[in-house]
Amino acid sequence: MDKRDRILKAALELFNQYGFDNTPTARITKEAGVATGTLFNYFKNKEELINVLYLTCKESLTRRLSLGLEQETTFKSKLKRIYINYIGWSLDHTEEFLFFQQFCNASCIGETTRKEGLSKFNNIMELIAEGIEQEIIKKVNLDYMSNLLMGILNANTYYFIDNPSLAADAVFLETSFNFLWDSIKN
């Protein structure tokens, strides 16, 4: 792993544990095993570091979300695939998931970064819009629907992270998806 990656990895863990402002850059570089100055060779400043981290994580997540999506034929099965991919990614990348939860609304993430991150969800938003149009799910504002879906999704994910053994339990995974589905289905 090159120095840039080691810095990103150390920053991820330390930002999660201590927060952005309570993590000295000296601590990050020490954890990464490089000199304090090296961080500023790869990143203009501490803010750029966390913004790069944000986009890197988001990209990793969105790649995972579309995995196997083309095989699914119905709206419900597509949504379920996304649901399972989201939880799977979060269990495989717990640090990254928790990083999002903590920093998705933090002011150290710039407006540009946030928008770039959101745009990666465009195709999912389109899928949901279709579901509403075709009256498969309840007819409400798209903003409302996506907001609610994220709320349910994250609540479930937190639970699976706290109880990782349940994630292997296909029955419970199905049950948990039904909480989401029953909420929105027409």
Next chain:
Amino acid sequence: MDKRDRILKAALELFNQYGFDNTPTARITKEAGVATGTLFNYFKNKEELINVLYLTCKESLTRRLSLGLEQETTFKSKLKRIYINYIGWSLDHTEEFLFFQQFCNASCIGETTRKEGLSKFNNIMELIAEGIEQEIIKKVNLDYMSNLLMGILNANTYYFIDNPSLAADAVFLETSFNFLWDSIKN
């Protein structure tokens, strides 16, 4: 309003806007119109200040949640009352709601404070447990259920805060509750 209250109010707004570590105590006292030393007459240190703030807000919320609850007779109507009270409180106390969202898991809130805050929800947890026992709502782990309920509740609340005009719309309020109810009902 006495100086203590002015300090709490200023801290609430500034912590929300800039975060705990990015809010100098000097800024809080300036906003409150008192000297920098005065903060430390009322609070041992900056951490005690945010912990007191947390418990003060939580108490205000829990008082509101039980408002008119005794008039409701069925499980569903009780839950709906709590739902409406929660959203109503959050709209009346947006700063306090956002404070919770930002700091409920922050490390500056002590373990003791967090436990004391959680205990205020005990009677609501009991209500939910009854709903499960009586098979009115789906049979799952109480932790899972409360986690999911909070997720749906907060997602809805965020939406109402962003679209305050909708909160006066009784039909939409009903619709939004049905997303929650349909998710959990048996």
Next chain:
DNA sequence: AATCAAATTGACTAATCAGTCAACTGTATT
């Protein structure tokens, strides 16, 4: 071996901030 550029280093600086404390103020009591 000699040369050069790019990467890396870590001591250092300028700035910031939590909390202290000696001095001051206003009010109550005698």
Next chain:
DNA sequence: AATACAGTTGACTGATTAGTCAATTTGATT
């Protein structure tokens, strides 16, 4: 008027930290 005292003040201190930069190392090329 004198005394006492709780509340308030804000200049100050010791500690911390983001970012700099001149010196050093590395590794490729001739």
